[in-house]
Amino acid sequence: MSETTQREAPLSTTAERQAVTSQAGATPSRDWVIVTRGIKREYDMGGEIVRALRGVDVAIRRNEYVAIMGPSGSGKSTLMNIVGCLDTPTAGEYWLNGTLVSSMKDDELARIRNKEIGFVFQTFNLLPRATALHNVELPLVYAGMSARQRKETAAYALERVQLTSRMYHKPNELSGGQRQRVAIARALVNNPSILLADEPTGNLDSATSSEIMKVFEELADQGQTVIMVTHEADIAAHARRVVALHDGQVSSDTRREHFVAQNSTAIEAKQ
Amino acid sequence: MLFFESIRLALSTIRAQKLKSFFTLLGVCIGVMFLIAVVSIVEGMGRYMEQDLIGKLIGVNSFELRYRPNINIGDVDPSVWESYRRRPRLFHDDVAPVIAALPEGARWAVVSDNNLPVSSRYSGGPRNAQISAVEGEFFAIRKFEIAEGRDFTPQELSMGTPVVIIGPDVVKRLFPTVSPLGRELRMGGLPYMVIGVLKAQGSAIGLSFDNQVFAPWQAPVHRLLNRVPQIIDAVIVQVPSAAQMTEAQERVRQVMRVRHRLRPGQPDNFTLQTSESALAFWNKLKRYLVLAGIALPAIGLVVGAIVIMNIMLVAVAERTREIGIRKALGARRADILSQFLVEAATLSTVGAVVGIALGIGLAKFIAAVSPLPASVASWSIIVGVALGAGVGIISGVYPASRASLLDPIAALRQE
Ligand SMILES: Nc1ncnc2c1ncn2[C@@H]1O[C@H](COP(=O)(O)OP(=O)(O)OP(=O)(O)O)[C@@H](O)[C@H]1O
Ligand SMILES: [Mg+2]
Numbered sequence: 001m002s003e004t005t006q007r008e009a010p011l012s013t014t015a016e017r018q019a020v021t022s023q024a025g026a027t028p029s030r031d032w033v034i035v036t037r038g039i040k041r042e043y044d045m046g047g048e049i050v051r052a053l054r055g056v057d058v059a060i061r062r063n064e065y066v067a068i069m070g071p072s073g074s075g076k077s078t079l080m081n082i083v084g085c086l087d088t089p090t091a092g093e094y095w096l097n098g099t100l101v102s103s104m105k106d107d108e109l110a111r112i113r114n115k116e117i118g119f120v121f122q123t124f125n126l127l128p129r130a131t132a133l134h135n136v137e138l139p140l141v142y143a144g145m146s147a148r149q150r151k152e153t154a155a156y157a158l159e160r161v162q163l164t165s166r167m168y169h170k171p172n173e174l175s176g177g178q179r180q181r182v183a184i185a186r187a188l189v190n191n192p193s194i195l196l197a198d199e200p201t202g203n204l205d206s207a208t209s210s211e212i213m214k215v216f217e218e219l220a221d222q223g224q225t226v227i228m229v230t231h232e233a234d235i236a237a238h239a240r241r242v243v244a245l246h247d248g249q250v251s252s253d254t255r256r257e258h259f260v261a262q263n264s265t266a267i268e269a270k271q
Numbered sequence: 272m273l274f275f276e277s278i279r280l281a282l283s284t285i286r287a288q289k290l291k292s293f294f295t296l297l298g299v300c301i302g303v304m305f306l307i308a309v310v311s312i313v314e315g316m317g318r319y320m321e322q323d324l325i326g327k328l329i330g331v332n333s334f335e336l337r338y339r340p341n342i343n344i345g346d347v348d349p350s351v352w353e354s355y356r357r358r359p360r361l362f363h364d365d366v367a368p369v370i371a372a373l374p375e376g377a378r379w380a381v382v383s384d385n386n387l388p389v390s391s392r393y394s395g396g397p398r399n400a401q402i403s404a405v406e407g408e409f410f411a412i413r414k415f416e417i418a419e420g421r422d423f424t425p426q427e428l429s430m431g432t433p434v435v436i437i438g439p440d441v442v443k444r445l446f447p448t449v450s451p452l453g454r455e456l457r458m459g460g461l462p463y464m465v466i467g468v469l470k471a472q473g474s475a476i477g478l479s480f481d482n483q484v485f486a487p488w489q490a491p492v493h494r495l496l497n498r499v500p501q502i503i504d505a506v507i508v509q510v511p512s513a514a515q516m517t518e519a520q521e522r523v524r525q526v527m528r529v530r531h532r533l534r535p536g537q538p539d540n541f542t543l544q545t546s547e548s549a550l551a552f553w554n555k556l557k558r559y560l561v562l563a564g565i566a567l568p569a570i571g572l573v574v575g576a577i578v579i580m581n582i583m584l585v586a587v588a589e590r591t592r593e594i595g596i597r598k599a600l601g602a603r604r605a606d607i608l609s610q611f612l613v614e615a616a617t618l619s620t621v622g623a624v625v626g627i628a629l630g631i632g633l634a635k636f637i638a639a640v641s642p643l644p645a646s647v648a649s650w651s652i653i654v655g656v657a658l659g660a661g662v663g664i665i666s667g668v669y670p671a672s673r674a675s676l677l678d679p680i681a682a683l684r685q686e
Pocket of ligand 2: 076077
C-alpha cells in the first residue's frame with residue numbers, strides 16, 4: 001500500500017506505527033500528545049454520504065512541529081477540527097494526552113478546548129469590538145480566572161508576540177500580521193498542550209507570512225507543540241515534519257529534510 | 272462565565288448600538304413608566320384620602336349624626352334621594368340627649384354650615400365663604416389649629432357672642448392689607464369680631480378648607496344657615512379608640528330612634544356617617560385605578576418582551592461567528608446561555624430604570640399641573656426593576672438557548 005511505501009527510511013515511523021496500531025482502546029504512552037486510530041468523519045448530505053476522513057492514523061509527540069498538507073477538500077480542516085475538539089469523529093479513537101476525547105460530551109470538549117488547545121484561524125476570528133487585550137483575555141474568562149490575573153496573563157501573552165504597544169487597539173486598527181499575532185497570543189494564553197493553526201498565513205502577504213512563520217518557529221523552539229495546516233509547500237517547509245493528506249487519508253508522513261528534498265522546485269519557486 | 276463580565280458585555284453592546292437599544296428598551300421603558308406614574312398617583316391619592324381628606328372631613332375614630340349622608344358614594348338611587356328628602360331634620364334639642372348617652376371620654380361638637388356672603392370694611396364687595404356655626408370641641412376633633420389669636424371661650428360658645436375664627440383664604444380676601452385680629456367682618460348684616468385665624472389646611476381635588484368662617488353656634492348667624500333656626504346639620508362624636516366606635520354609635524342610634532318614635536323593624540330615618548363609609552368610595556375607585564395601573568403597563572411590557580425577543584434573535588444571528596469564537600475558546604453551553612440571558616435582562620433592566628425615572632417625573636409633573644397628589648411608592652420601584660429583569664430573562668430564554676446550541680464549526684464558518 002502506498003502509505004507504507006512512502007514512510008521511508010529517515011522517518012522514525014516504527015514507534016509511531018506502534019502507537020497508532022496498538023490495540024484499539026489501549027492508552028498510548030505519555031510520549032504522545034495526539035494519537036488518532038482509524039478516524040473517520042462522514043457527512044450525511046441528504047442520503048449521499050460525504051467521506052471527509054476515511055481512517056486517519058496519526059501520532060504526534062510532545063514538542064513536535066508538524067505541517068499538514070494536501071489539496072483542497074482532502075480533509076485537512078476536518079482533521080484539525082477533530083484534533084481541536086471542535087468536532088467529533090464518526091468512527092475511530094482520538095487520544096489527547098492519554099485521554100480518550102472522541103467519546104466526550106459537549107461541555108467536556110469545551111473544557112478541553114479551553115485548557116489544552118490553542119486555535120489560530122486563517123481569518124483570525126478576533127472579536128471586532130474588543131481590544132487586543134480583551135481578545136486575549138477571553139480564554140481566561142472561560143477558565144474562571146479573576147479579572148486582575150487575567151489582565152496580567154493576557155498582557156504577558158501579547159508581550160510574547162511583541163504587541164505590548166498595541167494592547168488597547170481594536171482588530172480594525174491592526175494590520176493583518178498584527179491581528180494574527182493577537183490570535184496567536186490568545187491561543188497561547190492558557191498554556192495549551194497543542195497549538196493548532198488552520199492556514200494561518202492564508203490571508204497574509206508573503207512578507208507578513210514569513211513574519212508569522214518566525215513566531216511559530218520561535219514557539220516550536222521554546223518547546224510548544226505546533227500543528228499547522230497549509231497547502232503551500234514553502235510554508236510547510238518551516239515545520240519539522242510534514243503529514244500529507246489525500247482524499248481523507250494520510251498519503252505521506254516525512255521529516256522536513258526529506259520533504260524539502262522532494263519539493264525543492266516548488267519551494268524555491270516561491271522564495 | 273462570570274456574571275459581571277456578562278453585564279459589562281451587555282452594557283458595551285448597548286453602548287455600541289445606541290439607536291437599536293433605544294427601540295428595544297422603549298416597550299419596557301413605557302410599561303414601567305406608566306406603572307410607576309399610575310401607582311405613584313394612586314398611592315398619593317390614597318395617602319391623601321386616608322390621612323388628610325377623610326380626617327378633615329370626618330376626623331379619626333369619629334362619626335357624624337346627620338339626617339342624611341353628606342358624602343355620597345357613587346350613584347345614589349332617585350328613590351333613595353326621595354326617602355332622604357322626607358326624613359325629619361335634626362334639631363338643637365336633640366343635642367343634649369345624644370351627648371348624655373355618649374360613653375365616657377367621648378368628645379362631641381355640633382355644626383351647621385352653609386355658603387354665605389361675608390364682607391368687611393377693608394376690601395371690596397362681599398365674598399362667599401363656608402360659614403359654620405359650631406359648638407363643643409369642633410377644632411380638636413377636626414384637628415384644626417389656630418395660627419393667630421385664640422379659640423372660643425366657653426362663655427362665648429354658650430352666650431353666642433358675635434366673634435369668629437377665620438381661615439387664611441378669608442384673611443386674604445377680606446383683610447388683604449391689615450391684620451384681621453380684633454377687626455370686624457359682617458354676615459347677614461351683623462358685625463362679628465375676628466378673634467382667631469386658622470392654620471392653612473391646603474386644598475385638594477378642588478375643595479378648600481381655608482375659605483371658612485367659624486362662629487359660636489348660638490351666635491345669630493346660625494339662623495341664616497338653615498330654613499328653621501333650630502335645625503342643626505350634624506352632631507360629631509369622637510371616641511378615644513376605634514374599639515368604642517360601635518358602642519357609641521349604638522347608643523346614639525337608640526336615643527335618636529326613641530326621639531323619632533321609630534317602632535322596632537322600622538328603618539333608621541337618620542344617618543351615622545363614619546370615615547369608613549367615605550373611604551369605601553375611595554377603595555372602590557382605587558381598585559379601578561390600580562387595575563388600570565396594571566393593565567396599561569402590562570401591555571407595554573408584553574410588547575417590550577416581544578421586541579426584546581426579536582432583537583435578541585437578530586443579535587444571535589448577527590453574532591453567530593462571535594458565538595463560534597467563544598465556543599472555540601472554551602465557552603460551555605451554559606456560558607453562552609447566561610451571556611445572552613444576562614444581556615437581555617440587562618437591556619430590559621436598563622429600560623426599566625429609565626422608565627422608573629420617567630415615571631417619577633411624570634407623576635411629579637401630573638402632581639404639579641393638576642390637583643392630584645403623587646407619592647412614589649418604594650415598592651413600585653423594586654417591582655419595576657424586577658419586572659424589567661424578569662421580562663428580559665423570559666424573552667431572552669429562547670434566543671439564548673438557540674445561541675448556546677449552535678455548532679461551533681458551523682458558527683465559525685458564518686460570514
Ligand atoms: N459540514 C460539512 N458538510 C458536508 N460536507 C463537508 C462539511 N465539512 C466538510 N465537508 C466535506 O469534507 C471534505 C473535506 O473538507 P475540508 O474542509 O476538511 O477540506 P480541506 O482539506 O480543509 O480543504 P481546503 O484546503 O479547501 O480548506 C470536503 O469534500 C468537504 O466538502
Ligand atoms: Mg480547510
